[in-house]
Amino acid sequence: MNVAIYLRKSRADENNPNETLEKHKEILLDYANENALAVIDIYEEVVSGGMLYNRFEMLKLLDNIPKGLYDAVLCIDLDRLGRGSAADSERIFDVLKKYNIKIITLKKVYDLNNEYDEDYSEFEMFMARKELKFITRRMNRGRVKSINDGCFVSGAPFGYRNAVINRRHTLEIYEPEAKYVRMIFDMYVNQNQGLTAISRCLESLGVTSKKGTPLNRSTISRILKNHTYIGKIVWNKSKTVKGQKSQVKTDKSSWLYIDGLHKPIVSVEIFNRAQELIKRGRKPPLNHGELKNPLAGLVKCANCGKTMVTNTSAETTERYRLICRTLSCNKSSALSIVENKIFEDIEKELSQLEIAVQQNHDKDISGKKAVRQELINNITRELKRLDTQESRLYDLFEQGIYDDNLFSKRSKSINERKNQLKAALSAARKKINAEANSDAEHEIPLFLDIIKNYNRLTPREKNTVLKNIIDHIEYRRSKTAHRDDIYLKIHYK
Secondary structure, three states: OEEEEEEEEOOOOOOOHHHHHHHHHHHHHHHHHHOOOEEEEEEEEEOOOOOHHHOHHHHHHHHHHHHOOOOEEEOOOHHHHOOOOHHHHHHHHHHHHHOOOEEEOOOOEEOOOOHHHHHHHHHHHHHHHHHHHHHHHHHHHHHHHHHHOOOOOOOOOOOEEEEEEOOEEEEEEOHHHHHHHHHHHHHHHOOOOOHHHHHHHHHHOOOEOOOOOEOOHHHHHHHHHOHHHHOEEEEOOEEEOOOOOOEEEOOHHHOEEEEOOOOOOOOHHHHHHHHHHHHHOOOOOOOOOOOOOOOOOOEEEOOOOOEOEEEEOOOOOOOEEEEOOOOOOOOOEEHHHHHHHHHHHHHHHHHHHHHHHHHHHHOOOHHHHHHHHHHHHHHHHHHHHHHHHHHHHHHHHHOOOOOHHHHHHHHHHHHHHHHHHHHHHHHHHHHHHHHHOOHHHHHHHHHHHHHHHHHHOOHHHHHHHHOOOEEEEEEEOOOOOOOOOOEEEEEEO
16 A cells, blocks of 8 residues: 655644654654555655645645555544644545545544544544644743743844743843844944945845845844844734734734843834834935945044045055045045054954953952842742742632632732732842943954954945944044054044
8 A cells, every 4th residue: 555654743842843753754654664555755844733824745745645646644643634724624634535545543544435434533633623722722821921921932033042041931142143233223223324235234244144044124124123122022913814824913902012031132222213213214315326435434633523535646556545624634644554553453442352351251240149149049939939829820710719809819919929029030130230241242243253354345334334333533643744653543332
């Protein structure tokens, strides 16, 4: 008998569905070998059984059945074929029945053209759907509860990594990506850069998403609108509607807007300014000309305060010169010399940052840290105890032991105590983080990337990345100064 093996496991079932799927495959292959079944094809997928249009392997199997390749479908259990709507189950069964394809499981062989088997299989699928609804309700209840506690239950966005801290799912800042999140907000808000310009700049630095693809306009737009970057969790912004492939936006009144346990990457101020610009539909002015000056807008005359500009030099060795527009103010210099001196200063600044980080790490703050950590541990244990108490409360309510009034009263008391503890926990974490973290530590990766990639960037790209670390540069050079005798004072951000 020729068979097709179908394997399916939901991502929500357990931590490693792929490993379970592999075990199921071994079991079914052994079963096929023992029962003289010829395995023609194997279809396997990690996906929920709720919606047929998302199950591409099952759809492929249904398309191949009319070709007469198989006599039966072999699966671990009947509900692996799907636990979705009655219409989805009916569609699968109709195809199998029409082409007289049997269903072989470890405990039974189903012949859908046999009335008893057909009734029995329909009953089992009905029970599977009921079980799925129960599991979904339970998971949603647990998910909403976790979100209300500040946990992050989805995949980590760019700039973060999923983490479990004190047995709670949350996010931790992933600095190799987070530095570019800060750059995106700074370029959009402070440098008047558009989405395309930001995307091109990041691409020139070799920045890619978690999937290894460039950060395009739409990705950057989503980053700028994502409240996760200010330490918030927004849930239920959209929902899946039965029969529709795309999600539908929900009304704002149904959103959950919660303070997350994770740390913010950008400040609330710069995030709100970004939202204002997005709301206004601001479009940065188009600049079709080729930028020749990598220091444009950065260098200020130390005498008159005006922005220095470039002028074409008659000397072939120094084509561009940096000049002050005020007559007889500061002596001009070759642009290449000024740029080289700035680059050298950036390397020195990096060395100072690394020293500062090392000193901060060596600083003895263990006493205060230990006291605050013990406080955090005590609060966490108490919150865990209240979670257990709340879970029992729900069980007693569902069993009918508690009525509505008693349940509401006890639930309110638990939530009030949890809110007090969460506030104390947040305050303790902020203090310990303020002592342990150094701004310099966050700046180092960005400096390293700029130094590594600087020489292969275009003047416009150089200008963009320099503006991410430098606020402005003071320039002074006397009339009698030597060619390399230039005063520069760089004000870093």
